[in-house]
Amino acid sequence: MIQNKSLKSLNTFGFETVARYFSAPDSTDKIEKLLEEVQKNDIPVFILGGGSNVVFSKDFDGLVMCPQIKGMETVDENGEHVLLKVGAGVAWDDLVRYAVENRLGGLENLSAIPGNVGASPVQNIGAYGAEVKDSIVSVNGIFVEDGSRFSLENGECRFAYRNSIFKNELKGKTVVTHVVYRLSKNPVFKLDYGNLKSELQKYSEVNLHNIRKSLVSIRADKLPDPGVLGNAGSFFKNPVVEQREAKRLLELFPSMPVYPADYSDISTGKVKLSAGWLIESCSLKGYRENSIGVHHKQALVLVNYGGGTAAELIRFSQMVQNKVHEKFGVKIETEVNII
Ligand code: EPU
Secondary structure (H helix, E strand, O other): OEEEEEOHHHOOOOOOOEEEEEEOOOOHHHHHHHHHHHHHOOOOEEEOOOOOOEEOOOOEEEEEEOOOOOOEEEEEEOOOEEEEEEEOOOEHHHHHHHHHHOOOEOOHHHOOOOOEHHHHHHHOOEEOOEEHHHOEEEEEEEEOOOOOEEEEEHHHHOOEOOEOHHHOOOOOOEEEEEEEEEEEOOOOOOOOOOOHHHHHOOOOOOOHHHHHHHHHHHHHHHOOOOOOOEEEEEOEOOOEEEHHHHHHHHHHOOOOOEEEOOOOOHHHOEEEEOHHHHHHOOOOOOOEEOOEEEOOOOOOEEEEOOOOOHHHHHHHHHHHHHHHHHHHOOOOOEOOEEO
16 A cells, blocks of 8 residues: 555646545455455555546545456357456546447447546446446455455346445445447437537448447536646536426426436436536536636536645535525535545
8 A cells, every 4th residue: 555645647627636545446355455455554545546527525534445457358259249347447438449449339329437437337337328327247356344256237236327235225335347339230329419420420330439429519518627737527517307397397497408307217207407407507608717617518527626625626616506495496416535
C-alpha cells in the first residue's frame, strides 16, 4: 500500500484530495490479501474505478483501491453469441472497441463512455437507447467484509436506470473483479435515439463500426473531454416521475421533453424527464461561478474550469438542484457519487 497518495489524476474533475493509503491490485488474489490486511487493521476501503463518476469531498482516511485486473476471455460461444469475461480494470471503451472490431454487437451504443469495466454494472451505464444490463450475464467479485467470492447473475443485480444492487444493499461491500457479457454475432441495431440516424447518413452502410464512429463523433461534439476540462459526464440523473406529475408540468410547460422511464418495460406507468432541459429552462446552461459551471452544450454536465474545489462544486450543484425544484417542483438527484 502506498501512503498519502494524491487522487488529482485519478478523478476526472481533477480535484486535489489525498488518500491515506492507495493500492492498484492486478489480480483477485492480491485484492483478497489487501482486504485481509484492511480488515485486520480496521481500515475503511473505497473502490475506485476510472474516477469518472466520483467526487471526493474531503481527504479519504482509509484505503482507496483501484482494481487493475486486465484481460478479456471468451468463456462460451455458440452460433448466436459469445460470452466474454472481462477484467474490472479494462478501460470501458477498449472493450467496446474490441467488440466492434470482432463484429460482436450489444455494446456499440455505449461507445466513448469514460471509466472502467468494473463500474459498468454498478452504474448500469447507458446511452443512446442502450443499457449495459442488457448485455451482462453475471458479475464476479469479492465481499469486502470476509473476502469471500461471489458471482451474481443478471437477475440478482437489481438493475434499473443508472442503478443496481451495488449502489444499494451492497453499497461499499463488494469489489467487482470480472464482468461476463453476452455479445451477439447477429446484432440488432438500436438507432432510434436522438440524432444517431442522421449522423449515420454520413456513411454508406449501417454497421457496428459506423455506429461506433457516429457516436464517438456525436459525444465529442456535445460532451467535454475530461482530459481538457474537468467533468464527470452527467452530474445529475434524469428524474423519473409519475405520469400525472408529468401531465401537470406539461400543462405549464408544453415543450418539456418526456420519455418512457424504462424502454424495456413501459408498464411501469412512470416517465423520465430531461434534467438537462429542466436546468437549461432555469437559464443555467453555460452559467458559471468562479471555477465551476454548467457546460454550455449539455446542461447535465457540471465542469471544473480549473482550480475549483469539491466543496465549491457541491455548493454549486445544490444551487442547481434548488433552482430546478423552485421552478418545477421536481427533485434532481446526483448521478455522480459524492464521497
Ligand atoms: N436537453 C436540453 N438541454 C440540455 C441537454 C438536454 O434541453 O442541455 C434535452 C433535449 O430535449 C434533448 C434531451 O434533453 O433532446 C435529451 O438529451 P441528451 O440526448 O443529451 O441526453 P440526456 O438525457 O441529457 C442521457 C445520459 C447521458 C447519455 C445521453 C445519450 C443520463 C443522466 N445521461 O443524457 O449519459 O450520453 O442520455 O443517451 O441519463 C452520463 O451518464 O454521464 C451520460 C453522459
